[in-house]
Amino acid sequence: MAERSTDFDAIVVGAGPAGSCAAIELARAGKSVLLIERGPFPGSKNMYGGVVYPRILDELIPQWWEEAPIQRWVTRRSTMIMTPTQALTIDFRSQNWAAPPYNGATAYRPDFDHWLANKATDAGAQLLCSTVVTGVLRDSAGNVTGVRTDRPDGDLTAKVVIACDGVNSFIAKEVGLYGKADASNYTLGVKETLALPKETIDERFGVRGREGVDIEVVGCTEGVNGGGFVYTNLDTVSLGVVLKLPKLAAQKKRPEEIIASFKKHPAIAPLIEGAELKEYSAHVIPEAGYKMFPKLVGPGLLVAGDAAALCLAAGIWLEGVNFAMASGMYAGRAAAQALTRGNTGPDGLKPYLTMLDTSFVLKDHQKLQEIPHLVLSDRVQNQYPGFIANIVERMFRVDNPTPKPGLRRILLEERKRAGIRWRDLLRDGRTGMKGFG
Amino acid sequence: MTVVACLKWLTPHDADDRFGGISPADSSALEWALRLGEQRGEDVLAITVGPAAADTALRDALACGAQRAIRVDAVDELLSTDVAAAIASAIDGVDVSYVCCGDYSLDRGTGSVPAFLAAQIEARQALGLIEVVLGSDVIALRRLDGGRRERLRVDAPAVLSVEGATATLRRAPLSGALAARNATIEVVAGPVGSHLPTARRPYRPRARVLPPPKGGTLERVQSLLSGGAATKSHGVPVELSPDEAAERILAALDEWGYA
Numbered sequence: 001m002a003e004r005s006t007d008f009d010a011i012v013v014g015a016g017p018a019g020s021c022a023a024i025e026l027a028r029a030g031k032s033v034l035l036i037e038r039g040p041f042p043g044s045k046n047m048y049g050g051v052v053y054p055r056i057l058d059e060l061i062p063q064w065w066e067e068a069p070i071q072r073w074v075t076r077r078s079t080m081i082m083t084p085t086q087a088l089t090i091d092f093r094s095q096n097w098a099a100p101p102y103n104g105a106t107a108y109r110p111d112f113d114h115w116l117a118n119k120a121t122d123a124g125a126q127l128l129c130s131t132v133v134t135g136v137l138r139d140s141a142g143n144v145t146g147v148r149t150d151r152p153d154g155d156l157t158a159k160v161v162i163a164c165d166g167v168n169s170f171i172a173k174e175v176g177l178y179g180k181a182d183a184s185n186y187t188l189g190v191k192e193t194l195a196l197p198k199e200t201i202d203e204r205f206g207v208r209g210r211e212g213v214d215i216e217v218v219g220c221t222e223g224v225n226g227g228g229f230v231y232t233n234l235d236t237v238s239l240g241v242v243l244k245l246p247k248l249a250a251q252k253k254r255p256e257e258i259i260a261s262f263k264k265h266p267a268i269a270p271l272i273e274g275a276e277l278k279e280y281s282a283h284v285i286p287e288a289g290y291k292m293f294p295k296l297v298g299p300g301l302l303v304a305g306d307a308a309a310l311c312l313a314a315g316i317w318l319e320g321v322n323f324a325m326a327s328g329m330y331a332g333r334a335a336a337q338a339l340t341r342g343n344t345g346p347d348g349l350k351p352y353l354t355m356l357d358t359s360f361v362l363k364d365h366q367k368l369q370e371i372p373h374l375v376l377s378d379r380v381q382n383q384y385p386g387f388i389a390n391i392v393e394r395m396f397r398v399d400n401p402t403p404k405p406g407l408r409r410i411l412l413e414e415r416k417r418a419g420i421r422w423r424d425l426l427r428d429g430r431t432g433m434k435g436f437g
Numbered sequence: 438m439t440v441v442a443c444l445k446w447l448t449p450h451d452a453d454d455r456f457g458g459i460s461p462a463d464s465s466a467l468e469w470a471l472r473l474g475e476q477r478g479e480d481v482l483a484i485t486v487g488p489a490a491a492d493t494a495l496r497d498a499l500a501c502g503a504q505r506a507i508r509v510d511a512v513d514e515l516l517s518t519d520v521a522a523a524i525a526s527a528i529d530g531v532d533v534s535y536v537c538c539g540d541y542s543l544d545r546g547t548g549s550v551p552a553f554l555a556a557q558i559e560a561r562q563a564l565g566l567i568e569v570v571l572g573s574d575v576i577a578l579r580r581l582d583g584g585r586r587e588r589l590r591v592d593a594p595a596v597l598s599v600e601g602a603t604a605t606l607r608r609a610p611l612s613g614a615l616a617a618r619n620a621t622i623e624v625v626a627g628p629v630g631s632h633l634p635t636a637r638r639p640y641r642p643r644a645r646v647l648p649p650p651k652g653g654t655l656e657r658v659q660s661l662l663s664g665g666a667a668t669k670s671h672g673v674p675v676e677l678s679p680d681e682a683a684e685r686i687l688a689a690l691d692e693w694g695y696a
């Protein structure tokens with residue numbers, strides 16, 4: 001693309017984790033960058049489950065843990081397999097995660113995103129809030145040359161635009177980077193923020209000080225394929241479910257009904273008893289991972305974070321913020337290098353793909369590409385939880401005077417009772433091993 | 438000459454400035470100031486008495502088209518007279534045509550600053566306006582007691598205070614929004630809150646005008662005294678012997694739930 005005079009070197013759309021990291025990179029490289037956010041402040045419109053894994057910030061903000069607005073450091077991770085009357089929990093605790101450099105942390109998005117965007121403005125990026133980008137500007141050859149906003153006289157030009165506008169990125173769609181939309185690639189996440197005194201949370205979840213808990217649950221969504229989560233903040237608990245969109249529609253269930261029944265489950269109810277509902281929020285998640293990626297580079301355009309469907313939703317892992325921060329950082333870095341070289345056409349921006357390819361962003365997605373589908377499959381959702389819970393129940397049940405059955409017999413009987421075919425069990429096991437192994 | 442818009446920054450209860458802002462009435466006042474400025478070909482000066490966070494309100498005003506912004510630095514809560522005096526002193530030397538204020542702020546404001554300010558700068562005042570018409574004259578409609586209205590021609594210099602519904606603040610253009618982020622805000626030292634009364638009174642909600650109740654006076658008194666039970670007539674004239682009458686009274690009391 002020929003060198004032209006523009007309002008900014010780069011415009012980043014969306015001050016979520018992806019956008020702020022892109023802006024940090026560009027500003028630190030000495031480029032003029034405008035970060036446009038539709039909310040009144042960064043993070044004001046954003047929600048998620050509640051756990052961030054900010055290790056990638058080591059590259060951008062050394063010792064980030066000393067200043068990031070963290071609620072609790074996750075020191076306990078539990079995975080719960082549930083049926084309406086049973087729950088099997090695998091619980092892991094590590095004090096190694098309670099001290100620097102930490103691992104996961106709970107944080108509120110209005111705080112975390114705001115903090116990260118401040119890092120971008122500290123680096124010299126300009127932030128413009130309460131402004132919605134309504135479209136992209138393109139030249140006759142189809143190259144992206146800027147953005148249109150909802151303000152009067154609202155056009156701005158730039159040599160590169162980075163779309164970090166979150167799931168359903170209409171910028172990526174407008175430029176034709178996505179194929180046909182398929183609802184089965186998306187899940188709906190709904191969450192309640194429930195207030196309890198800090199001491200009560202510490203006591204019920206078995207933690208102290210700033211230690212926190214992350215519980216992921218399968219089998220708690222009333223037959224709608226999905227999962228549940230419970231995370232502890234300082235004096236609130238984030239509790240929610242993630243639901244596969246077509247299933248939700250087909251079953252004609254309301255998400256709030258599913259949350260209500262999840263909250264009533266005997267394994268969950270005592271944790272949140274007496275809590276006051278502070279907030280109810282909902283958001284769509286690009287869940288299909290590798291299978292739904294759009295083209296990540298367009299003419300004068302890069303796409304990062306949820307806008308590029310880079311969220312990793314693979315059962316025991318629900319990670320989007322770290323993927324957004326990393327992809328945003330690489331997009332900013334690639335854009336800055338392209339600007340320095342004076343080539344912001346698709347060739348010039350291509351190193352972005354190499355950066356993603358050689359980092360965890362695409363490597364994790366590649367490795368785990370079958371997992372989202374497996375985790376949301378009917379068997380994992382509706383048959384395996386009961387199968388597993390019944391095996392465990394029979395292992396621990398004392399049926400005197402009947403002698404204890406062997407595990408092999410229980411397994412065979414329960415497999416039959418659950419109506420699971422060996423073939424499917426083996427296939428799912430193999431898929432799981434390939435992804436997780 | 439200059440049109441002045443007075444904006445009060447409201448700090449949220451948890452002192453988180455991300456959720457701060459100005460009242461709808463102040464937004465209207467700013468819009469009227471901008472319209473007056475355009476109509477009369479005058480500059481618009483936005484002014485606030487408040488903490489550094491209040492710069493956000495001034496930047497928004499600059500983004501919308503105000504030419505100048507002054508913040509009288511004040512962190513304490515102040516009496517209306519002090520706020521008015523601080524504004525008057527900050528705009529001393531400015532050739533003021535109109536001053537536009539909101540009629541009262543959302544944080545239990547009393548709406549008295551505009552009146553004190555008018556007195557301080559020796560300007561006319563038209564307060565609590567529900568309509569403003571800008572033609573060759575400024576015509577303002579004022580709410581009076583008992584549902585009456587007063588239409589006034591307000592000549593400069595004057596202080597106007599408007600209700601929030603009188604105008605919707607325009608959307609700042611992109612160029613304005615970008616320029617305002619780095620625009621200069623003049624900061625002048627303000628008063629400290631030494632005059633605040635020490636005894637704090639409990640919150641008394643503002644009186645609201647309600648439609649007159651239905652029904653005649655007697656009915657309403659009866660209804661109030663009987664907890665609503667007297668709205669239907671219970672009186673039945675009967676002639677009974679003393680014993681029967683006593684029985685009847687007891688039965689009625691029983692029926693009404695007094696037994």
Ligand SMILES: Cc1cc2nc3c(=O)[nH]c(=O)nc-3n(C[C@H](O)[C@H](O)[C@H](O)COP(=O)(O)OP(=O)(O)OC[C@H]3O[C@@H](n4cnc5c(N)ncnc54)[C@H](O)[C@@H]3O)c2cc1C
Binds near residue numbers: 311319
């Ligand atoms: C229920 C739920 C639970 C989740 N749980 C977790 C979790 O526990 N851990 C985790 O790591 N991830 C989680 N995620 C995923 C995570 O939230 C996302 O992957 C992450 O937020 C993506 O960041 P982003 O910057 O790409 O997009 P976003 O965070 O969506 O940010 C996009 C930004 O762009 C702005 N914007 C959008 N359109 C425009 C426009 N036209 N003009 C201007 N601005 C615009 C938005 O206001 C927003 O600020 C969860 C998601 C959901 C829905």
